[in-house]
Amino acid sequence: MVAKYGPGFQPPTSHELKTWILKEEVQDVQKLMEEHKKDWNKYGCSIMSDGWTDGKSRVILNFLVNSPKGTWFLKSVDVLDTIKNGELMLNYLDRVVEEVGENNGIQVVTDNASNYKWAGKELMSYRSNLWWTPCAVYCIDLMLEDISKLKVFETTTQRAKQIVKFIYGHTQVLAIMRKFTSNKEIIRPAVTRFATSFLTLQSLYKQKGALISMFQSNDWLECESTKHKEANDVKKWILRDGSFWNHVAYCIKSVMLLVCVLREVDSEVRPAMGFIYELMDAAKDKIATNLGNVEAKYLPIWRRIDNRWTPQLHQPLHAAGYYLNPKF
Incomplete structure (x- = not known):
């Protein structure tokens, strides 16, 4: 104008x-x-x-x-x-x-x-x-918080955060990572949403091969950041600690279905309340399937979902975008 x-x-x-x-x-x-x-x-x-x-x-x-x-x-x-x-x-x-x-x-x-x-x-x-x-989104976020307190989840997410913090906290290391991942970034955890911790695990797992190659490369050996005290721990988890990647895979199989439900409920594409009960049941069944239907693996996760979700079953099917006017 x-x-x-x-x-x-x-x-x-x-x-x-x-x-x-x-x-x-x-x-x-x-x-x-x-x-x-x-x-x-x-x-x-x-x-x-x-x-x-x-x-x-x-x-x-x-x-x-x-x-x-x-x-x-x-x-x-x-x-x-x-x-x-x-x-x-x-x-x-x-x-x-x-x-x-x-x-x-x-x-x-x-x-x-x-x-x-x-x-x-x-x-x-x-x-x-x-x-x-x-709020359904808040309830699912609390489920993820409860699940993240289980020992295997807590240890794995903490190590993932340390890896990401180390990479993004050193300019040389970040440049090397971008070289090996073809400029693909790793999602960094946020304070407000527990879902981001699990998205970080998924992002790390997608770059598993690139990160292993990076820490075996001459670029890494010649990098000054190898002298930092965190460098040895990060390298050990990426290269020699096979249980770390196994635990990352376990966490992803266990929780990403809930993250998908959270995304569905948190979107504005369609009113979510009419679908959420089916989505939660399907997510629980899929989690059990992903973990080989071994009760010892999936029941602790189910319990934390039910502790947060069961009270909501007594609520009416009303949500933002889903209307029944009591006057009619």
Whole structure:
């Protein structure tokens, strides 16, 4: 638009931006919201809360409303001092329900933490039209967290993290790795999602041959990073410790089916709630098959899945994008 206008364009002043221009934008947003409210009233909606921590360690709670019209951002609240207080969380949820309209809301979707669980059940006790539903993605992430605490998983993921940290922490080593992997990267673990630890294992396993060749090469022998104390451990796991790669393969066979379910549920391609029970049953069966139907191998994983999943079977089949208006 600037190019079309040509030289001499005068941008709005700061006074214009914060007065009439801002007011017009607010009015436009309010008109858009009215369209969403019509859908909330017609079809019902899901009220969703999503907590996160920003770069300044402030804990922010976002409230969103989902309907067939789409997802609408409602507001954010700084809850640093109150995030673990169930009663205050109940007050936040209650005020949002009041703002959206109890008759419009079908359910409130939150994390599955104890304070949210208590607040959700209390909310249902006096808001008869509403169901509290824990977030399916969060539940699956907790399953992965529980599974990652099993000894073989914990040891293997820790070693994988050390390998990746060493490679990406030394410029020369990283350059050699990219040479042997044809510039393919290894997925690095993130703090917030346990799924990324298992994706790292899968990524490492795909580059197994390249990594073995790399640590046997002259490039590695001539690299100054071989003098670092972590280098011997990393080289030992990659080359001489056959159990490491066996454990990586075992972890992938055991868990990647759950990661696939998480991806399916977390996507916005289709409403996931109608499919999730079948997906979870199929994932459990496939995990057992991958582990040779040996109970000693798959039952510990099944138990951790059931500990997180069984309570959800008593919840209604409502989720963001899946609507049954109680008024009809």
